[in-house]
Amino acid sequence: MLRPAVRSAIVMIAVAAAGLTMGEALVTDAGRIALLVLGLAAIGCVPWRYRYPWAFVLGSILVGNVSLIATYLPLVGVFVIATRRRTTETVLVLVLSVAAAAANIYRGIPDLQEMLLLLGGAAALLTSSAVGGLLAGNRRAMVDDLRERLARAEAEQVERDEQARAAERRRIAGEMHDRLGHRLSLLSVHAGALVLRTDLSAETVRESAQVLRDTTHRAMEDLRTIVQVLHEPPCPDAVEPEDTEDLTAVEQLVSEARAAGADVSLRSTALLLVSPPGRPLAGVAYRVVREGLTNAARHSPGAAVEIVLDGRPGRDLTVTVHSGCTGEGPAPQGAGTGLVGLRERVETLTGGTLAHGPLPDGYRLRAVLPWTKEKDA
Template structure:
């Protein structure tokens, strides 16, 4: 579109100078076609800058319709931001314009006026090309920086996900070891005791079956997340199984001066969620309180736990804003690792983002009846 508009503008401006070199006879018609052909090369001006610029200067000497085409050539060369090339093509264009005007305009006053206008137009075109070249280089630099920043962020996010997977695998490894040790103890007891009643044997068998089932779940989780050797990391705090650790988190935040409220409609006392569900919920609340203290200090924060066994456990941390705008998301990787933990350990979903009245972090965790400590 730009090239088409530029072609029409150059041709229209050139046709207004027909009185200087009238298009009479076959020669005039041939020069008209030559000028139009040169103008038709405008769409390829940046692909072949030097052939276009030199051709524009030469054709502008002989074809009236291409009189203003050198302005485009000077502009194109100037966008390359090479001083020597820009000065050279500007001098050639000015020399061609001077020769053209001196030969075609006999009146001295009109000649001087046209010479001044030609020099001014060509110089303005060169300056405009330099400015456009600088702007283009600046835009390209910004695009490269943005691309590098996005690539760096992707690398950081991937590293955070990998680190979270290692932590999860380490925790599952310890838990699986505990399950297997329980299996060994109960199996050993059954093997050594021959005086046990049938009822005791059935109860021990049920314990073995239940422990084996949980060990298999832990093993499947390890297989899903283990892509690198696990590294040791802190386990869930005491009270994570029934989410009393969440109450302690809220109490600590209140003691530090934060305006935090806890509202729970989950049936925690009837059937505690157990691990790893409760541990993930605890980490969601901890991340939400941390982000609220960092991005909107002093704002009211509400923690909501909702759900029941056989349905979803929904954990929501809603923080208000201290100003007219909601808190920003930030550039940390804590949410990336948290999302990895939520999706891998529980198969749930994590959502976060600004709201008109603040910022919300919300996790939906499937709460099956089999998820117990």
Template sequence: MSAILMIAVTAAGLSIGETREITGPVQILQLVAGAAAIVTIPWRYRYPRAFGLVAVLSANVSPLTSFLPLVGVFVVATRRRVLETVLITVLAVVGAAVNFAAIPDWQTMWAMLLGATTLLVTSVTAGLFTGTRRAMVDDLRERLTRAEVDRALRDEQARIAERRRIAGEMHDRLGHRLSLLSVHAGALALRTDLSAETVRESAQVLRDTTHRAMEDLRTIVQVLHDPPCDEIEDTEDLTAVEALVSEARAAGADVSLRSTALLMVAPPGRPLAGVAYRVVREGLTNAARHSPGAPVEVVLDGRPGRDLTVTVTSGCTGDLPAPEGAGTGLVSLRERVETLTGGTLAHGPLPSGYRLRAALPWRKESA
């Protein structure tokens, strides 16, 4: 683009008769000065003010650069700075008036000055429009860059949240299975008076529980490989709670389940029932891990239009010290309770054990 502009300015300057008339060293110096000014065109945007000043002044020195001020005012106008644009335009018009002052016919002089002024104003207008367009393009590019950065940040936050969710789900699912394995294996290790039949039955329970744990692990691994979707949903219902309690009993836990008859006649829908299931599972897991062998009571109560309360109360045993847990299960459960249902989760020690209680708003339309 710079080369084309240099050729155009040079050709336009050579079309003036004064340029073609070289009668002495003065004309040669004028041509050299004009050529030097034209050579600065490639640096017009790097040094716009200096280039504009050189372009305007060179037109009064060399006829070869008679049209270079058009380029100078255009470049300065693209910066969209009012004072600079007005000053360089006035200077260019004054320079043209000085050049045309030698014309003896004043009508011709004013006509040529008017034409030059029109060209300069047109060049300034084009420069302002070009500068505005460039500013808009730069703004759009900046917005696009920011949007891409924001999208990348949101994607990364979504991935982090998803990893946390999967980690919490893995903790909930496998933690419950492994706690049952630990309880039953501990019973086998401490009891030396068990019959061969009892040992076989216990081994079968361990095998079944291990198989279910492997199925849960396989499900979560499949989630990590498949495209993101609603892979792990709260699809369990209150029937799954009964199965969960039965499974804990089969592993040797002393678990009782109490629920109002209304829950069996008109059970809550999903995801409310799924959250209730996870509260019971977390309670049974913690009871098996921290108080193995202690009695556990699961109570479900509520009706549409009020809260569905889920309470898991476990006793305490002095046989084994309670291990320290990471607490991620309760954190994940609290997020699920508050986010999916708008409910509350409370947990803490009792004089004779530990209690986990969730109050889940049960709207009539979700029944």
């Protein structure tokens, strides 16, 4: 779309070029030169036609009837008023323009037949300009309305995303709160046993101390997570997620999907390791797979789904869910809050990243989760 300055320049050149055909540039007397300058000055006001519409249209009617080079300037004024989409104003300006043209033609053309012919042509041009202005005004109003709706939809989407993130943070905080309470209760039990039992062997004491050390380490990890996400108190109505200890829950999830008739394949190197990932990686990986299967069942029912879990300690655990196409057209668009909450969980609990998007042969959901011994101790 052309910029306003460019459009104004084109209009000015078109009006001046059309006016030159009336013979204004051929005169040499002072009066005609003054009218030529007046007409050029009126044409120079075109860039301000929308800022001062009534001043512009009245000036264009007056100048257009005395300066030949500005003869076609009233067409621009009628167009500008018509874009305001006010019927009374448009009709009034159109009548004034036709009346001014009739007076000018009557003054310069004595022959009645020729006068009526020129008047009919002028009225047709002015009416066409008014109709074009109305159409342009309607189009501009539609574009403005669409832009407003788009801005409102984007704002609502941002608000929904923020609400989804906040809800996920509350669920994570509630989950971590309960887990921390469990850790502390274990600490209390083992510490109480050491205090009350005086007949324990040195080996038993060392084993109990090791349990206390491991439990304390996990409690500190949970406490750090709570500090990161606990912006608001836990939501009492939120449904608490499963406490997944390892990746066997992923195998169970795939088995359930197959039992329901889904075409799901699972390839995993992480499941074959002696020390597979524990919490929180296992829980996050489980949620990624569950979200991928849910979206595949919702948007591409019957399509093949491939799940890949790859990684080892000291590197990243990569969880990929690739669903194929069914060939039944584009998938329906959802609210996307599930992916927003999943991203919040991936980034908050593991420091990982989540990516998703369409591919030529389907849709891919991919999470990269840092896998360190300290995080899964």
